[in-house]
Amino acid sequence: MAQVQTVLGPIDAVDLGLTLIHEHVMVDFVGADQTGPHRWDQDEVVRTMQPHLNAIAAQGVTCLVECTPNYLGRDPVLLQRLGRATGLHIVTNTGLYKEPYLPAWAFELEPAALAERWIAEWEQGIDETGVRPGFIKIAVNPGPLLPIQQTVVRAAAITHLATGLSVMCHTGHAAAAHESLDLIEAEGMDPRRYLVAHADQVGAEDDADPSTAWAAHDALLRRGVWLEYDGIGWGPFEWQESLVLEMLERGLEGQLLLSQDAGWYHVGEPGGGTVQPMTRLLDEFVPRLRAAGVTEAILNKLLIDNPRTVLAVN
């Protein structure tokens, strides 16, 4: 039976439920050479973030996918504590981000050697915590891809082939997404296990006819990938709403994911700085979709079935 790897162990994928596929509990932007557990007080982070997680649990959310990678504030034990305290299924990741959040050793490794480290996290757990990742999180520069980012993308594909874990890539630029897809396909990975994070940024900067943006989204979807519209709440809702409605119109609901890229405790700022609530998707955006005629069946697909398909590993 397909399972999802949470920070507290595997669960049957059928039990996953309503999922926020891209949020953050904590982020540390100080850089790879300085970050580490000495930088934050776990008790204070729990005190700050638990109310936000309780708030989404009260909305009916049952799973939170925490997208902070290693060297950017990933703390599996913190996530275990919050999972126990809130009852949420929390999922963490293996992988690496991009410059200047890459450790020096990453530049010395070939893709297969980098993948070996990530596969070891899947097999043995992260560091000494025993916590296993539930997906692979990477990032690329806007493109053309730097050599190190090509290595990271190829390593992600190799890790996927060894583990079955999906790959989520921070992109937001169509050209970089296509270049990444060329690389994973060359490694033999099926794009249907690849998520383009921040896809709602593709075409968002253009004042031009929205049909230009829609064509760019459509072209990515035709390659088989998942598109994450994960910036919901960062600007007016109209933009993501138009994207969702247009892609639904084209029958592409089987490849869409919704989330907010919200949270997070900012390491280094007093009290964790300003934390963005994770409740707006369900409180404000979903009602807009309903009012626009989106059915409960489609909403369940976007918020329950699709995340489950992404996270399930046989």
Ligand SMILES: [Zn+2]
């Ligand atoms: Zn994010």
